[in-house]
Amino acid sequence: MRKLAAGNWKMNGTGADLAEVAALRAAHPSPAVDILICPPATLLSRLSQAAGPAIASGGQDCHAAASGAHTGDISAAMLIDAGASYVILGHSERRADHRETDAVVAAKCQAAWAAGLTAVVCVGETEAQRDAGQTLGAIGAQLAGSIPEGAGPDTLVVAYEPVWAIGTGRVPSPEQIAEVHDFLRAELTARLGPRTASGIRLLYGGSVKPDNAAGIFAVSNVDGALVGGASLKAADFSAIVTALEDAPV
Numbered sequence: 278m279r280k281l282a283a284g285n286w287k288m289n290g291t292g293a294d295l296a297e298v299a300a301l302r303a304a305h306p307s308p309a310v311d312i313l314i315c316p317p318a319t320l321l322s323r324l325s326q327a328a329g330p331a332i333a334s335g336g337q338d339c340h341a342a343a344s345g346a347h348t349g350d351i352s353a354a355m356l357i358d359a360g361a362s363y364v365i366l367g368h369s370e371r372r373a374d375h376r377e378t379d380a381v382v383a384a385k386c387q388a389a390w391a392a393g394l395t396a397v398v399c400v401g402e403t404e405a406q407r408d409a410g411q412t413l414g415a416i417g418a419q420l421a422g423s424i425p426e427g428a429g430p431d432t433l434v435v436a437y438e439p440v441w442a443i444g445t446g447r448v449p450s451p452e453q454i455a456e457v458h459d460f461l462r463a464e465l466t467a468r469l470g471p472r473t474a475s476g477i478r479l480l481y482g483g484s485v486k487p488d489n490a491a492g493i494f495a496v497s498n499v500d501g502a503l504v505g506g507a508s509l510k511a512a513d514f515s516a517i518v519t520a521l522e523d524a525p526v
C-alpha cells in the first residue's frame with residue numbers, strides 16, 4: 278500500500294496560490310508516498326496541470342447525479358474532465374453546512390465510482406459524542422451508511438476526522454487515534470474481508486501540522502493524513518509529506 282498525504286484547501290486559493298503547488302512539485306519530484314491536493318473547483322483544472330504527474334488532484338464534493346438541473350453543483354465526470362482522480366465526500370463541514378446524510382454521501386460515492394474517481398469518505402465524531410462515550414458507535418454508523426457495496430483499495434480511502442479537531446489545533450492522543458483506526462480496519466475487514474480491507478488507506482485528519490505529523494504517522498493503521506490549513510503552504514505540506522515518507526511501514 279502506498280501511503281497518502283492529502284490536502285484539502287476548502288474555500289481557499291486563487292490563481293496566485295498555484296505557486297505553492299509548483300513549489301511542492303519541485304520539492305517532491307518523485308515522492309515515496311501518494312500526494313493529493315483538493316483545491317476549490319475554480320482551480321482544479323489549472324492546479325491539475327501545475328501539479329504534474331507526481332501530485333494528484335481531487336474535488337471536495339460531487340453531486341450524486343451524472344448531470345441535470347442542479348445549479349451550482351458539479352458532477353463526478355466534470356471533476357475528471359478537470360483533471361481530478363479523487364473526490365472528498367462527506368466532510369463534516371458539508372455534513373453540517375449542507376445537511377448531508379450518510380445516504381446522500383453513499384449516493385455521491387456511487388456517482389464518483391461510476392465516473393472513475395477514488396472517494397475519500399470522511400467520518401468522525403463530534404465532541405459531544407466523544408464526551409458521551411459514543412465515538413465508535415457514531416463512526417461505525419457513518420461508515421456503514423456512507424459507503425456503498427463494492428468498495429476496494431482503488432476506489433475508497435477513509436478519513437477519520439474528529440469534528441472537534443478540525444481547524445482547532447486540538448489533536449486526539451495517539452491512543453485515541455489508534456482506537457478509531459483499529460476499529461475502522463476491523464469494520465472494513467468484517468464487511469469486505471481481510472484482503473480487500475487491508476489495502477484501503479485510512480487517513481487521520483484534524484489539525485495535522487509539521488510538528489505533530491511524525492507522531493500521528495507512527496500510530497497503528499494510520500496510512501496518511503487529510504490536511505486542511507497546513508496544506509495551503511508548500512513548506513508546511515512538504516514537511517508533512519516528508520514525515521509520511523519517513524514513517525514506519
Ligand code: PEP
Pocket residue numbers: 285438442443444445482483484485503504505506507
Ligand atoms: C479538514 O478539514 O479536512 C482538516 C483536517 O482541517 P485542518 O487540518 O485545518 O484541521
